Amino acid sequence: MSARTRAGAGRAHGVAMPSRRRDEFDPTPWPVALLCGTAGGFAALASFPPYGQWMLLPVSLALLTAALLTRSTWVALLGSLAWGAAFFIPLTAWANIYAGTMPWIALGLFEALYILLFGLLARTVLHRRGLCPSTAVVISALWVGVETLRSHAPWGGLPWGSTAFALAESPLLNLGPWIGMAGLAFVVAFLGQMLLYGVLSLLGRRRRGLTGFAGVWALALAVAAILATMVVPHPVNRAPADRPSLTVAGIQGSMDPIDPVTMAMPDDVFPHHLDVTRSTIEDAAADGQDLDLIVWPEDSTGYDPRQDPWMAQQISDAAADANAPVLIGTQSAVGETQRLNESVLYAADGSTPYTYAKRHPVPFGEFVPMRDVFRAVTDKVDLITRDMIPGEEVGVMDMDAIGEGDAKVGVLICFEVAYDNLVDDVVEDGAELIVVQSNNALFGDSHEAIQQLAEAKVMAVVSGRSVVHVSTVGHSAIFTPEGRQLAYVDHWDQGAVLADVPLRTGITPAVAGGPWIAVGISALGVLGLLGALGTRHRALAPPTRGRARPRPRNSPTKSPEK
Template sequence: MLRRVVGALVSGGVLCLAFPTFDVWVAAPVSLGLLALVLTGVRPRAGFGLGLLAGLAFFLPTLHWAGVYVGNLPWLALATLQALFVGLVGALYAWLSRPGHSGTVRPLAFALVWVVVEGLRARAPYGGFPWVKLAFSQADSPFGHLASLGGAPFVGFVLALSGGLLAVVASRARDRMPLGSLALPAALAVGLGLSGLLVPLPTDGPTAQFVGVQGNVPRAGLDFNAERRAVLDNHVKATLAAQAEGAGQPRPDLYVWPENSSDIDPLRNADANQLIRNTVDQIGVPLIVGGLLEEPRGYLSNVSLLFEPGKGNTDRYVKRHPVPFGEYIPNRAFWRLFSDKVDLVRRDFYPGSEVGLFTVPAASGQEIRAGLSICFEVAYDDIMRDVVNAGANVLVVQTNNATFGYTAESPQQLAISRLRAIEFGRSVVHVSTVGQSALITPDGTAHQVTSLFTQAVVRGALPLRDSMTLATRLGESPEWVALLALVVLLGRRLRVRRQRAALSD
């Protein structure tokens, strides 16, 4: 058991290496292989404990950014909650791997348990927290290509299956079985790892010119927008500078500012409204602004606003999935018993109900249909799928990473946008107040990646694509198939257990 405990901790630590800023993608299947080996043959209670240890060893360092400015309690609470889901993986898989107390590695069972529990983690509690899903570490790997076939869940399934096969190889080698018995699972694991290279990632299509403006903020931290006018001014100055520097280059079709670029309500504050309208009229190009609205009564709204030359604000998108404990406090009175930090969120954000899609013409005669997501929304499969199904031919991700300082949070988010580009076959304009910002082509390649806490601009042509990937067409069905298959396995295991109990009587 001591070896298993150490193995569980090592497994979680190795999985950290797959994510930014380490970016060693092969660490993911290796980590899961070690975890499957550790869990195989133990009792469910021990499996839960081992899974919890692996989860803590992974989530504590990977989500360390959650406590940079608000203290250790929120970070520890979030990491522990997420680790409990890995504990559930351990309990379920341990139960499935002991039908005859033989302790045989079962790669398919392990993969099904992983993808089903990861899907649960993405949905609960309070709408879930799908950050650092397994697939989001794979934008640079052959596994990542598989996102276009079945989305992030399918990538996670194949990674876990590969890890389970590696565990079979390791267990047979440990038991000194003939080398021939190692060949098939080893070949299958490698084959799965390379299979993504057979999946094409097209980047063709008509193009439009985009400019993303990273205006920067006066300071990092929770009070990044204490000087709200300074943040707005930064984005205005950077936009006008980009226009001047772009003389002689192709005319932009759309400018994009990040989330929180105007925390002064630009629809109620005449000064802010006029400043933005003057900027849009001067550049002569539509602009998407990330702002806060003082509405509805008693709430705030986190919004994307479309401003057009000579027209002012013509469209809006209200963030559909505000972040619990970041943008609203669920069950505020209860959580205040544990920490008064909940009152740092003085007013809750109100969720929108409409899918975000802005339509603007491009100089080439094409139509830009920009599918919108704000900050953490990029991590939610359904929100991103909704905008593609609504007709988006390019994705726009507006975010503000100032509240997480110089941490891995921003690179982690950029990695999610890169996988989304592959999953949906869409270009992505990923723009942050402080970085990292980038233009991403539909093959997941990030171009002109900016540095943190600098003023910068990303500009260039991106393909506008309308074709639907298989992942888009399948939607949530891969997860439902995995759930059904897991229920079948659990049912069979229960029947075997009852039959054994009946025979023993």
Template sequence: MNPVRRLLVSLIAGGLLCLAFPTFDVWVAAPLSLTLLAWAVTGLGAGRGLLAGVLFGLAFFVPTLSWSGIYVGALPWLALATLESLFIGIAGALYGWLSRAGRVRPLAFALVWVVTEGFRARAPYGGFPWLKLAFSQADSPVGRLVALGGAPFVGFVLALLGGLLALAVQRLLASRRAGSLGAGMPWGPVALPVAAALVLGVAGLAVPLPTDGQAAQFLGVQGNVPKAGLDFNAQRRAVLDNHVAATWQAQTDIEAGLAPTPDLVVWPENASDIDPVRNADARDEIAATVTRLGRPLVVGGLLEEPPGMVSNVSLLYEPGQGITDRYVKRHPVPFAEYIPNRSFFRMFSAEVDRVSRDFVAGPSVGVFDVTGTAGQQIRAGVAICFEVAYDDIMRDAVQAGANVLLVQTNNATFGYTAESPQQLAISRVRAMEFGRSVVHVSTVGQSALITPDGTAHQVTALFTQALVRGALPLRDATTVATRLGEAPEWAAAAALALLLVLQARGGTHRSGPAPRADDSEDSTEDKEAHDRDAA
């Protein structure tokens, strides 16, 4: 197949990957997409591989990240999609060079994918891991492998699976062109990678995802906002009042015996954008709510501190004590909560000054200790909004002793888009990865209670006032993924570095030009035909 057709296949493969993520949720599209990408890039070399990877990335990221421009326009959306596509371009260049001999190399493809995905999750400005492959696999057998090696391991397995299928396709086409397709065809070379891919595809079914543990009652309050969009917080008092009113109605049901008493009540991010430390009205409303509940309440809010900046916080209120603990968001979102290199980016768009004050980054892990009504010790690890996508932030909370996770988020600025379902899918994967229940509460939806097997319960609709409440298990056992931490990624990086060194050293001993991309399959066919004749 000539290079132009290969580039077209890469474009199609990127579009196919969109179907793996919410709201399509066709998880099998992920390995099939990577099958096409591995097959298309094999033999292209670094330059054409780079172009193929970028085309794949654009076809994937532009539609899947369309929510990022819903209210701020096309420039930020397309800039983000293009930046993310460049990382796929790096993957295409590396694998195109490693496979320039024209043979599909499944292990090399998988290593390249997981390393470049890890790079994308860390750079620039702390990275953007939102659309990691693993986050499309909450309902698949492969997704269960997250408990063994985290999101990077799931990405590695999916890429390896895709590479194996691409190898099978290449061998099948080579045999067909050599004229050996038929009753006398040696099916072993094709069947072996297919069988290996099938084993990988179902291996996750053997991974246990226990859901036992002492239960605690949780109440998540989705108060809703006056309107969607960037100006939702122009009516900050209405947002606070909505959450107060919904909580009081929930307490009325509790007092009437229609619902159980919660051990912990959770409000979402931005439930109180009026600083409750410095504003008496907000402080009094929250205090009255906590008094009536008689139970601890976690409030997502904004604090006018430090001077000249803002803190996105989670505050723990306890009856009769007020604020007893706080967590400051550790990873503010660049270009949304703070503007890096503001003067430089102002040259491209004055919209950067919509963020008039930068948000400060918090210094420490957030774990709130609460005693339940039956004496249970609830140690709630806190993540605010996009932090759920960062492996280290979520893992740090579990390693600090969290036996349940709270994800507080506000999706009002993304309207009726796939952003909220995508985020909920990430929380589901985190539940499986760390063996923890997750209380996922949004200002506007989707909210849900998630058990440690990744099952989402009571999923709410967007832009409605709603409650999620019920019992969730508290678990202290740590998964293999928690104990390994970043080790699988570093192992993959070391293995890839070794492959690159061996490839470079091997290349210095070869003579003659490298095979052209459109000749690579013919070269493979000739070799296999020669091997059969020799046998």
């Protein structure tokens, strides 16, 4: 006798029969839910550099959703927190080098709270709407909303570990210039939901919709979607007819490791970059190449050359020898307690016709918000003796205005390359290529440098601009707007990335959409959540916790005599 027949017979005799019609899926037992959360976080970690197993990212999000399919809200939240901790704590291990163990763990757990927020919202939708395509859309949109919030709040946010940055070697990146960072996050999250639905169907844990072997369709859809992205064309992106490229040399001088106690730049940083610059100029001349721009990394002088005539003269001499300006990275004091992180362009005559100040200092890395409060947690905040203040102007260097050709070069410093709004700003202000100056020596042998390089490649494709990423100690590389690598110098090596870098003037749909792509997708998630809250249907009944089931009103208190 089927469950439905037994339930009907029971009702006919006035006897309460257990029914699971309201349950659209079998709940995940709590040990399995916690295991899914933890395993999902580690799978997400493996999808990022240096591991690069991007295909595990949809799997990790499927495991996160599986951890939410439990009757207990607390178990679902613990599973979400386990996912976040397993992902963010090892991902940000580089913070331990300069901040110490406790601040590093605190950073990882703080980022994990955003996953807990996502888990709470997604579980609400799952338990009220059930497992269906519209639920998958809403949950994917909520993932975008929470990731957008994490990337911009508080104190400017931290987009490290954003979904799209795992896709540097994935065919999914071909969608980047069309749908942007938020669109890529939505696609990956939706693929994760499809994988989960397919697996649950094959395992017999779904009770409505696609069940049994019909769940193969969901898995096939996910695989087919990934394969289809391999042939997605890049948007038409115009190159200036009279100057299709700019010959750029990025100098990686390397240096001795930074003392983690004093955090002072080694004395050899300036001479190393000067030596590599001179040898690069000689090599370019021998090959018949005319340099248009030489780029040094962030903090590559160790001291502000505008305060040292000898250093300034050395840089100007190099510019004269190359017949090309040199863009260096340095810092300048502002008053007694503040500073600016700056890019300064040196011309052959010793003048500095262009200066850019970093617009987005990193909280706790370059400035300490609420210093007195956080000093009670750790005295490491006092390692930052001067808080970095943000610059006010978008970094676009007009080479024509300074008498060095007519190209427009966008300038970003270090972590700024991870913020899509800052990249969009320089493109919308006319940048035809982007240079990124970074000082990864602060993070030693950690994975921070290779993770940031992946961010540079992703942003090159999304923005439709070549990116020249130059670091003091590596990794340094040049990427075309299609993501092709033109030059590369490995970590801790001395050398230069030199290439005729393609220029572009067109605007990709991702840049044209700007923040509205993320806003629109996030709004879809919020509307879906509100719709779920307004329904009385539940896909999974709450736990009874052993309470006696209410007796039907007309049921007998004892069995009738035969």
